[in-house]
Amino acid sequence: MRQNPFFYADIASPLQGILENSVNHMSQCESSQTINNAQRENVLQSIVDGFYKHVDKPFVFDSSRGWTGSTALVKSLFPYTKIICCVRDVSWVLDSFEKLSNNNPYHTNVFSDEETHHCVETRCDSLMDVKKGGQVIKPWFWLKEGLSANPEMICLVEYDNLCKTPEQTMRLIYDFIDQPYYQHDFNNVEYSNDLFDLKISTPNLHKVSGKVEFKQRKSILPDSVLEKYQNMEFWRTSKSEFLYE
Numbered sequence: 001m002r003q004n005p006f007f008y009a010d011i012a013s014p015l016q017g018i019l020e021n022s023v024n025h026m027s028q029c030e031s032s033q034t035i036n037n038a039q040r041e042n043v044l045q046s047i048v049d050g051f052y053k054h055v056d057k058p059f060v061f062d063s064s065r066g067w068t069g070s071t072a073l074v075k076s077l078f079p080y081t082k083i084i085c086c087v088r089d090v091s092w093v094l095d096s097f098e099k100l101s102n103n104n105p106y107h108t109n110v111f112s113d114e115e116t117h118h119c120v121e122t123r124c125d126s127l128m129d130v131k132k133g134g135q136v137i138k139p140w141f142w143l144k145e146g147l148s149a150n151p152e153m154i155c156l157v158e159y160d161n162l163c164k165t166p167e168q169t170m171r172l173i174y175d176f177i178d179q180p181y182y183q184h185d186f187n188n189v190e191y192s193n194d195l196f197d198l199k200i201s202t203p204n205l206h207k208v209s210g211k212v213e214f215k216q217r218k219s220i221l222p223d224s225v226l227e228k229y230q231n232m233e234f235w236r237t238s239k240s241e242f243l244y245e
Contacts, residue, residue, distance in 0.1 A: 001061050004182040007063035011193045016053050016064040066141035068146030082177050088159035090232040094124045095219045107201040111135050124225050163214035184214040
């Protein structure tokens with residue numbers, strides 16, 4: 001998306017969390033009864049406008065795994081909002097986290113707590129721990145919520161399809177957002193954000209370079225983990241017309 005001169009897109013932002021915290025504060029503070037809905041809406045819209053005031057492009061793609069859990073709020077504030085959600089087998093998402101950890105042996109794995117660092121099974125269980133707010137299970141639930149509440153807002157993009165047929169997949173996305181197609185260069189996709197990655201002790205987490213292509217490899221997860229988290233891809237049985245295969 002960053003290749004399109006009319007689009008702004010970047011690393012995951014805190015905007016969704018800022019809006020959620022603002023709603024909570026206006027609802028729980030001692031003056032909550034004096035804040036009417038019009039004021040609340042003005043405050044929240046102003047936060048979004050202020051956050052992207054420095055951007056001089058007509059379209060903004062704000063990256064956050066939390067948006068699918070806030071579709072009602074976003075729809076109320078900005079009725080024409082569209083959400084593009086990349087999905088993949090849950091076991092392969094866990095595999096990616098483990099591979100990332102293996103590639104950075106000199107850095108502490110910040111995606112699981114100290115009690116679960118011991119082995120691959122406990123690390124994966126931590127990512128899928130509902131009570132502890134695991135990094136993988138949270139967006140899994142948010143996506144389920146969004147597809148139930150406002151499926152028309154969400155475009156699901158399968159990871160494998162994007163890698164194997166990038167142009168076809170991107171054309172579907174452009175159709176979904178109702179914008180003219182831009183001729184992307186899928187042989188030279190470049191991005192990095194060292195400041196963000198080093199802050200979470202995960203060098204090269206968001207580094208992308210080269211051609212968009214599918215690379216077949218064997219999972220590094222043990223069979224016990226693969227079996228435990230199989231068949232969790234509920235969206236593949238969804239009747240939503242916005243599931244782009």
